[in-house]
Amino acid sequence: MKNFAITIFIVLIVVTLGLYLVSFQVRETECCLVTRFGKPIRQMTGPRERYALPYFKWPFPIEQIHKFDSRMRVFTPEVEETRTAGGEPIIVNTYVVWRISEPLKFFNSVKTVKNAEDELLRSRIRNTQNNVIGRHYFSEFVNSDPAKIKFEDIQRDMLTELKAAVADAQYGIEIETVGIKQLKVSEEVSKEVFERMRAERNRRVEAITAQGEAEKIKIETQANSISDELIAAAEARAKVIRGKGDAQAAKYYKMLEADPALAAFLRDLEALQKMLEKRTTFVVPTDKEPFSLLKGMPNLGPVEQNKP
């Protein structure tokens, strides 16, 4: 009984160790290449599709496995200055998301990630970038008219072209996406841009000021004209009122017809009084009545009893 248990235990250990030598697993995130005496014979791009079982191989040194991480990698080549279709320099910084898709080709051509990036991706990206950007005008990157901006199209072109180029190279690499993460201009051009921005602002300052001034004048003029018009209308009404007053007054003029000469005299006196009401300097010769009294005593006798 006791020996039996021990035997089973030992057998288990031996079997496990044996399985270790002849089996291997490939995770969902990996791909794998099996070489027999150094010669690649099989590749797996993931775990078994249908059953949750490990893969089997002949033990080392007959067969050997090489695993590669097949998850997405980001590669950012150096910033490059390139030229648009119109010859304008433009500085783009691209990034590429790629993955190892076919371990066999990858193993045969580059073997390591670093090699892949240095040998294949860098030059292919540069070519693609120059080709695609060289086909487009700067005005298709950024334009006053949003309808003419083809930035997304340019990125899509780059993706298609780079995908094709990498597939042609048979390196076992797949491009997931490519994009422009910085879009810049050269130092010299940046100065020009600043100049233009400044000019644009100055122009705007003038426009705003002029517009404000115009608006201001418009409002004020309008107000003045409304005011003038209202006052004029009021004056017109006032004239009517005055006219009515004058008409009322005219009724009494008939009464003056009793003695027109006296009426005229009274009116003249009143006018004189009104005219000389204020700010008057009066110069009179003393030979006029009643100032003749200043000259001397009048020649009066008690003939009449009349007080002035």
Next chain:
Amino acid sequence: MAEQNNKDNTEFQSNMPQESVPDELGAAGKSLSEALRISFIILKVIMVILVVAFLASGFKTVGPEEQALVLRFGKIQGVGEDRLLGPGLHWIFPYPIDEIVKIPVETKVSLLIDSFWYHESAKERLSGQSRIRPTDPLKPLVDGYCLTRGEQRISPALISETQGDNINSTPVTGGSRQTVSSDSEGSDYNIVHSKWQLIYQIDNPEQFYINVLIPDVRPGETYINVVKGGVTPLLKSMFEDAVVSVMVNYTIDEAISSRDRIPRDVRISLQDKLGEISSGVKVVSVQLTQSVCPPQVKAAFEASTLASQNSAKAITDARTYAYNTISKAAGPVAEELFAALHDEAVSEETKEYLWSQVAGTAQEKLSGARVYATKVEKDAEANANYLISLLPEYRQRPELVIQKIYLDTIEQILANADEKFFIQTTEAAKDKEIRIQLNADPLIKSKKIREQTTEENR
């Protein structure tokens, strides 16, 4: 365990007589069998411990913010919802059969992006004062920025389109002067600096695990930091791509002022891009934390803002002036009255009512007229009455009446006169001139008199 040992001991003791008694072994043999017996026991114990430890290693905990995938020989286990293990304790087959991959799905990670900001030294950043002069260019390798489109102007854009078409059809070799100018036509872009904050979350653990490269966790590192570190380069690149793509569609004024539309567009664009590569990452929020015009042109931008403010102020002032002027002209009903005067539909009654409500200058004119009307009527009445009442006396003694009225008037005039000069007319002075220096206005002759007269005026 101790129980088992006891059981083994009793078993051993029961066997003892059968094995040792018939053979009659010596003391040496006895001690050897004793040693064997003990080593068997130890071996058994070790075996049991190993088996238990092996099975126990299948217990895994999933943290509250995590979800986990189980890999059996590398393949994700389960179907549908079963593929994901929620938080709690789980038992899986121990390594190397099963493996657990924990994904922090609930954790929202914030990522600050300042790749679109101009280069600042640490000192400048701390002091908040940059030393950028208006003539400094932007260095493409150190300064970050976005290009924004220029203001849309209709006519130049149309011209550039026709020109651009012509040039497209002819092969361009060197980039002659003309080509360059037409290339930049309609592309009077601007430069803007911005800082962003991105918050993301893993929403599809399976896609995330399969597609996104996360380095292995080394001792001393926390898992979440490794995840962050692994995903950051990818997210950062794609985020910058999204920002660049979105910004070219906006003008600089929109970029500086619009804090809603641009981040929203960036979020949508980034989510699309992340979806295209099945990254399993969800963009929770995108914020444009800062966005400014380059320091080199700040003065010009400030001048423009100032001009806007001044202009707005001028317009406000003008409105105030307008209100005051109109109110002064006709009071609070001025506008209404003005509208009524220009509107045929308004009834006369309404107009009359409005006229009765007017104030200000118009009111002055109207009341002046009313005063005049009353006065002129009363005066006429008074004059007429005076004449009528005077008439009987005048008819009797015309000379005296005239003289009285005349002298009364002269007296009053002289009493009112400010200065009086009486000139003695003698025979001797008949041919001589008298010159008197007069002031144009007698009131300014002396202060005293002026004071007197003003008092009188009151």
